[in-house]
Ligand code: NAD
């Protein structure tokens with residue numbers, strides 16, 4: 001049955017893929033975005049669809065809509081962008097979440113929160129299961145995002161306990177793919193652009209730190225499985241790819257796939273940069289029958305091709 005679905009942050013990287021997928025399933029989609037990091041080009045191909053609607057709006061302000069489901073993704077996700085205006089990041093995570101929870105409560109909608117592996121901070125348990133409570137520096141430069149997202153998790157569970165709201169909570173691990181913002185400083189987009197432009201590839205620290213990279217199509221499939229999961233399953237559930245790589249290995253792989261002659265250079269490691277990150281996904285496998293299918297090589301090839309076209313088609317697209 002077709003539903004009226006709100007996607008906040010729908011013009012961003014993950015949100016744009018989610019909107020596209022939901023429209024393919026013949027739902028009506030309302031994309032709400034303040035375009036801080038979102039781009040019109042990410043959703044331009046959806047604009048002719050009569051079941052798609054875009055509203056420029058900041059979720060820190062309540063919005064009167066009637067919806068059946070809400071995917072709450074609005075929030076800058078890359079360290080450069082969430083640290084640009086840290087107070088706004090915390091406001092979006094907390095006040096924005098309250099506004100969306102109130103909307104869900106009034107309209108009796110189901111609401112899914114895009115939380116993050118950052119709630120585990122610089123983890124001392126590896127890989128990270130959902131039961132791990134994390135190691136977050138509450139006063140560091142990443143705290144605006146980490147603590148904002150942790151508070152949002154608290155709010156979701158309090159709305160469930162207090163108002164019996166139908167909530168779903170996912171913790172997303174590093175995701176990559178087409179529609180990433182070329183300037184958001186995340187490792188996959190940085191390395192691909194540097195490799196394509198033949199400039200130095202910037203390894204922060206010694207490159208021994210690890211991350212586990214999930215292709216966006218896999219993630220979006222997991223998000224939708226979670227929204228459609230049985231009512232008594234709230235999460236939190238980790239969604240990510242459990243194959244773990246050193247940042248150095250990622251750089252070498254991208255150099256190989258692009259055939260670039262870029263050199264690796266070493267820069268200072270940012271403060272509070274987690275040393276390792278890898279999702280334990282047993283819960284997602286059991287409850288959602290979900291696991292990632294796209295290999296790193298396959299996903300990187302698609303992402304490289306996206307950035308190649310973007311850089312060719314419009315020199316301003318970089319910004
Ligand atoms: P993104 O920056 O591309 O998308 C975020 C979108 O939210 C943008 O379109 C931005 O303009 C919009 N936005 C920001 N603040 C807003 C506000 N106050 N009101 C309305 N819109 C606002 O980031 P993304 O990678 O697509 O991330 C989407 C969600 O997934 C975020 O909540 C992020 O925390 C979460 N997440 C992403 C990753 C990842 O690896 N990409 C990992 C963990 C969690």
Ligand code: UDP
Nearest residue numbers: 079185186187188190202203204209247273
């Ligand atoms: N990183 C890097 N060079 C870059 C960008 C990032 O070495 O040009 C490192 C960064 O220090 C971190 C990892 O890659 O250890 C992932 O960084 P990203 O910003 O993509 O995500 P997050 O730190 O939030 O996992």
